[in-house]
Amino acid sequence: MLVLTRRPGESVMVGDDVVITVLEVRGDVVRLGIRAPRSVPVHREEVFLELRAANQEAASSSEDAVEALTRLIGSDGEKG
């Protein structure tokens, strides 16, 4: 891992178009500003990991389970 020392107001470039700026350091909390192109999603790591897990789980739903779900939605839908 590359380790750099930065002060508030200083930045790090990642590639040509991602800029990460240290905005504020207070106690054990660091506030970062991140400027990245729209095609580069930026997430907190724990959020990203949770979403990735949820997406992967959703993508591997068994066909039987999906079929049962289809019936449930269908019947509920008819009821209004």
Next chain:
Amino acid sequence: MSPRTKSAKSSSDMATDMSLEASAQNAEAKAAAAGEQLPTIEFVSPMPGFPGHKSFVLVRLDEVGLLNSLRSVDDPELRFITIAPHQFFPEYAPEIDDETLAAMGTKDPTQLLVLLIVTAGDTPRDSTANLMAPIVVDPMTMKAAQCVLTGSNLPVRAPLA
């Protein structure tokens, strides 16, 4: 293995997967057979966990559009099932951030289609929907995003029951 027959299906290359979900498959097959242009939506950035998949075909699985399938154009094996929020979560009204709207080229946010990714459980009542990161589709631009509602405290796995 289900003994169910797949009446209207002709493609034999699917024969290996006997338990393919019939109505979902039929809806897709029917649309394709009718020469219907299946709506392809383009993600402005890939969904977490699926880098490289940006084009998806959106297919209605029921008459009213409560249930949809979202299938990757690049890998037909990759398929998500989505529900319209109002049936199970009538109060759900996600606020989509300006960045996402701009990325999709959205002019009228009221036109956005909101889809919740469902994880189908062993029984339908074990199924969950992702309220924290809905898929939003702009029907005008056909762009989509999985919008992360940061700070909303909404669950990633909300039970449908």
